[in-house]
Amino acid sequence: MNRSFAPWMRVAVGLGLCSCMAVASLPAAAQAARYELDPEHLSVGFLVDHIGYAKVLGMFRAARGSYSFDEATGTLGEVRIEIDTQSVFSNHAKRDQHLKSADFLNASEFPRMTFTAPGGKRTGERSFEIAGTLDLLGRKQPLTLQATWNKSGPSPIAKSSYVMGVSARGSFKRSGHGMNYGVGNGWVGDDVALIIEFEAIRK
Numbered sequence: 001m002n003r004s005f006a007p008w009m010r011v012a013v014g015l016g017l018c019s020c021m022a023v024a025s026l027p028a029a030a031q032a033a034r035y036e037l038d039p040e041h042l043s044v045g046f047l048v049d050h051i052g053y054a055k056v057l058g059m060f061r062a063a064r065g066s067y068s069f070d071e072a073t074g075t076l077g078e079v080r081i082e083i084d085t086q087s088v089f090s091n092h093a094k095r096d097q098h099l100k101s102a103d104f105l106n107a108s109e110f111p112r113m114t115f116t117a118p119g120g121k122r123t124g125e126r127s128f129e130i131a132g133t134l135d136l137l138g139r140k141q142p143l144t145l146q147a148t149w150n151k152s153g154p155s156p157i158a159k160s161s162y163v164m165g166v167s168a169r170g171s172f173k174r175s176g177h178g179m180n181y182g183v184g185n186g187w188v189g190d191d192v193a194l195i196i197e198f199e200a201i202r203k
Contacts, residue, residue: 049189
C-alpha cells in the first residue's frame with residue numbers, strides 16, 4: 001500500500017466506525033400498540049339541562065372503540081368510538097322512547113354516532129387533548145375531548161391482559177347536528193356534556 005495513502009484510509013475507517021456506532025445508539029422507532037375498549041368496563045354518559053331546573057343524566061349502554069398508543073412517547077392515534085343510539089338510557093322509559101325518536105337521536109335511521117380523531121396532543125404528564133369529529137344524525141361537527149390517562153398495567157383479574165384506563169370529557173351543541181327539539185323554548189338544553197370512562201385492552 002502506498003505509505004502516503006495509509007493515513008487517509010485509517011481516517012476513513014474511523015469515520016465509518018463512528019457513523020455505525022452513532023446509528024446503533026439512536027433510539028428505536030416508536031412502537032404504537034393497538035388498544036380495544038373493553039365493553040365490560042366502558043361507560044358513556046351525558047348531561048343535558050331540563051327547563052333550567054336540573055340536568056338529566058343519561059347513558060348509552062352499548063359502545064365500542066379502539067386506538068393506538070405508544071407509552072414511551074405518549075403518541076396517540078387512530079381514535080374511534082362508536083355508540084349505539086338505540087341503547088340510550090335515562091331511567092325513564094317514556095323519555096327514552098322520545099330520545100330514540102326523530103326529535104332527538106332518530107335511532108332507527110341513524111343507529112350509531114361516531115367519534116373519530118387522527119391523534120391527540122399531550123398537554124401534561126397524563127393529560128391529552130383529542131381534537132376530532134363527532135358524526136351524529138349524518139352531520140359531522142368538531143368535538144374535542146380532554147382525556148386523562150389514569151393507569152396502565154397487567155390486569156390483576158385477567159392475568160394475560162395489559163390494560164389502560166382513561167377518563168375523558170367533552171361537550172357539543174346538539175343543534176349543530178340538526179337536533180333542535182326543545183332548544184327554542186328552552187325546555188331542553190342545547191349543550192350536551194359527555195362523560196366517557198373506559199378500560200382498554202392492549203392487543
